[in-house]
Amino acid sequence: MDIKPCPKCGCGSNSEEGQPFPYAMEYEHAGMVLFKVVCGGCGAKAVSNTMKDAISDWNTGDVV
Numbered sequence: 846m847d848i849k850p851c852p853k854c855g856c857g858s859n860s861e862e863g864q865p866f867p868y869a870m871e872y873e874h875a876g877m878v879l880f881k882v883v884c885g886g887c888g889a890k891a892v893s894n895t896m897k898d899a900i901s902d903w904n905t906g907d908v909v
Contacts, residue, residue, distance in 0.1 A: 846897060848882055852906040856886035867903065869896060884908075 848867050850857035857866040865885035872879055880896040882903040883889070890909060891902040902908070 846900045846904075848900055849904045851884040851886060851889055852903070852908055853889040854884060854887040856884050869900060871896070882908075 848857070848869060851867050856864065867882055867884050869880065869882045872881065877894075879892055879894065880899040881890050881892040882899050891899050891907060893899040893902055
């Protein structure tokens with residue numbers, strides 16, 4: 846599943862070298878494994894229990 850540009854600031858909408866972009870990662874919090882997509886520009890994020898859901902939330906604009 847592709848990660849769309851940031852719904853808040855638009856980062857990732859161009860492919861210029863050195864530009865911030867959204868990225869996905871797995872991390873542990875309070876003993877739970879979680880997944881998030883984070884904007885490298887403004888810091889917006891979508892967090893979920895699965896990578897698929899985190900990316901889906903991001904792509905539909907459900908970010909904080």
